[in-house]
Amino acid sequence: MSGAGDAARRPPATPFLVPRFEHVPMRPLRPFDHPEQDGFYVDVCGSTAAFASAMSAFGDFGELVEGGYVLVAGESGCGKTAMVNRLAERVRAGLARHNLRAGVVDMTAVLEDQERSVDQRMLRVCHRLLPLLRKADLLRQGAEALWDRYDDPRLIFPELDTALEPGTAAVVLLPSPGDLKLEVVRYAKTLSSRRVVFLAESSMLGDRVVDIEQELEDFRPAVVVEMRTLTAEDVDRFVTDRLGRHPGVFPGITREGLRRLSIMCPSVKTLQRTAHGTYKMVLEGDGDPVGGRAVDDEDFRRYQAEQLRRGGGRS
Structure with a gap:
């Protein structure tokens, strides 16, 4: 039987969610309301x-x-x-x-x-x-x-x-x-x-x-x-930070996948949305996030195609 402690230790649905915003993943960090979010800033x-x-x-x-x-x-x-x-x-x-x-x-x-x-x-x-x-x-x-x-x-x-x-x-x-x-x-x-x-x-x-x-x-x-424009190095740094907070829990991203993510994301906002949405799609499809295959450029393409099919709707 799972208790409150188990729930607190349970990893988020994707590595791109932050505490208190598990159900609103695109909201900007707000440390004056949620002090634990202060540690989630990345140099982008x-x-x-x-x-x-x-x-x-x-x-x-x-x-x-x-x-x-x-x-x-x-x-x-x-x-x-x-x-x-x-x-x-x-x-x-x-x-x-x-x-x-x-x-x-x-x-x-x-x-x-x-x-x-x-x-x-x-x-x-x-x-x-x-x-x-x-x-x-x-x-x-x-x-x-x-x-x-x-x-x-x-x-x-x-x-x-x-x-x-x-x-x-x-x-x-x-x-x-x-x-x-x-x-x-x-x-x-x-x-x-x-x-x-x-x-x-x-x-x-x-x-x-x-x-x-x-x-x-x-x-x-x-x-x-x-502040300046998002770069490929920023994308790599952001992904590395978020995945590094959950070692062994979520699959990584291939080098080709990172390049595709950089091409698709001109801003931090689209990076957060695309990375979260793609991981959600992959993990729900594979059903076994632990030790699963790495997310690749085709996964990001599929996510983008699905968003276009939905008329730009968010995941």
Whole structure:
């Protein structure tokens, strides 16, 4: 008879699932909610160098007590959200060293219409921030008066520290900027507040980072973290990490299979989806994952063909 201990030791359905996300395999890692996921980051798309750059900019986190803005930039699917979540957890832990209980407030999904103007977007974020701060147990009693007194984010945001409980801080995950330069500069320059750190991600950057730095040269600069495109070496590194966590449990991938996987996957998101989906297909078909044959390029082709047959549906 299997007990709870046996269930805890049971390997996942495929090596590409992580704890807490066994049934939602494509979700980005979220260590501020699930600390055990922090150890599942792999150096893909330059993430290790990007993370180290951000940590260097944070220093001892003392400056972030006065507020700050962090922007993670890179192509779609390169792991920006997972990086934002990782940095949010580090900021939370870093502020704790300064005797602040920091809560992570996720506002990434509060905007439904990407065509809103910057003013409309900020107003929406500002109004939705109140209940989320309350839910995170960060608001002091009577803090709602700040929102009653003003209906302008430019007046509310700079006073957010007066609304927070003493000894607390807020790490706010913002929706992706619409107008990148204008939105980043406004948050970093005119909407900053003590004990509030904003984090956001964007697929647009290029020369705009120079413009942003020039606009903020007389203010506290935004921390910009750039990630690069997925490479074949990244694919190999990711697969090696995930398979290495379950030695002898899952079949490996042939060299031809890795090449095919690299060709099929332009991003971390598609890599995770394709690797998980192909292994699921192979293991369910073979029925015996332990010591089974290696996954090869034909398996990835079959998975891709099945997805095309389904009209792009996910496994």
